[in-house]
Amino acid sequence: MTTNLSGRRVQAARNDGVILSAARDVFLEDPKAPIAAVAERAGVGISALYRRYKSKEDLLRTLCHDGLRTFIAEAERAAEEEDGWVALVRFLGGVVEADVHSLTVHLAGTFTSTPEMIADAVRAGTLAGDLVARAHGDGTLRPDVVVADVTLVLEACAAIRVPDRDRTVELRRRQLALILDGMRRGDGDALPGPPPDAAELNWRWAQSRQPAQRDTTE
């Protein structure tokens, strides 16, 4: 048996990953992006996509399910931590780092989910609940915070976005640190990363949508 794949096989195998990664980037940027945009970003033809996924919905579903699995993996990894509070912090940091939450949030509702996905979603909820419970047990987490609050924290962090991916993660880490430490002067460390600059937050205003010059002079 030849484990040595060559030629087209190699290209095909590499495309698997490239396409998935490109799809992640594109749909993270715009959940309604056309499928052609994914192909272009991946540097492949549209056929390469349709060879792998039955439809756009199929691709979206796969992408979202992958994100869900990552979420679960992060939760399980964080749960290994002994200290309950540290585990929760590591969990949130991991999810933010992986940029998983914004993907699921943005893509939710654009496809019909499979039973496995629903099961995984339930499992994810359970794991998160456990982490919160442990943090409560430690007495470090303020008592009036519930699991859903944590979900909202993730949602809030996922909302901050700048064109550059790495910088986005940096800024989210900073925001998460703020949420964790609190804005009131405390005994926490200094906020990580360079502070955001006004210019890098105004990027949304840049693209001034050319209105195609529809003049109404007549």
Added chain:
Amino acid sequence: MTTNLSGRRVQAARNDGVILSAARDVFLEDPKAPIAAVAERAGVGISALYRRYKSKEDLLRTLCHDGLRTFIAEAERAAEEEDGWVALVRFLGGVVEADVHSLTVHLAGTFTSTPEMIADAVRAGTLAGDLVARAHGDGTLRPDVVVADVTLVLEACAAIRVPDRDRTVELRRRQLALILDGMRRGDGDALPGPPPDAAELNWRWAQSRQPAQRDTTE
């Protein structure tokens, strides 16, 4: 001169407000929503829209500019507060309450902005900067927080959304309180409002996009 408008005049005047309010709701929900959706939500015909606004872009621009002005008004109102920290808190609360930030953020880039808007945007930035500076002067705001961080806080809060408008504001207030007070046990008050429930956060998953039954059996 008859200040007493009646009949159609009344309807027209009322429609002015209804349309603007409907547009706010609709575009807050989906920035790419068709203009017909606004008319439907307002309970008016499409003509009623085009009588008032030259184009969709015009409506969007007006909406966004209104939001910007509200932002400025909130900042000015908060600035009247004597205590710097209290002023900042009131400012953030006001902006979150008015649901202004998410509107500007979502709509940015969908129209070409007028010079007045840009000027207002600059002024808004200045006002926010002043508030942060004052809070720093009081020594209550942790020193490593900059103005842009505050912007990100607003962006983060704007991201949390549930179908019900009032509940959304409640949850945002809660999240804002969390950010302000911090998650570590402190001397702050209890989080306001009932805690979010898992069910009310899963609404996005509800709409399982009917795929129009395109069967590939052949």
Added chain:
DNA sequence: CCAAGACTGGAACGGATCGTTCCGGTCTGC
């Protein structure tokens, strides 16, 4: 009661977009 006109509802149009299919071409293994 009538006529003019302000204002509206919503159908119709034309253009753009996008998911999907299909065909011709390239490379690999035999």
Added chain:
DNA sequence: GCAGACCGGAACGATCCGTTCCAGTCTTGG
């Protein structure tokens, strides 16, 4: 050198959406 796996991208058909247009309704003034 040929069969088949795999790919790029044009072409198609459907849908959507912004805008225009016209017929209908209500009000006012006489």
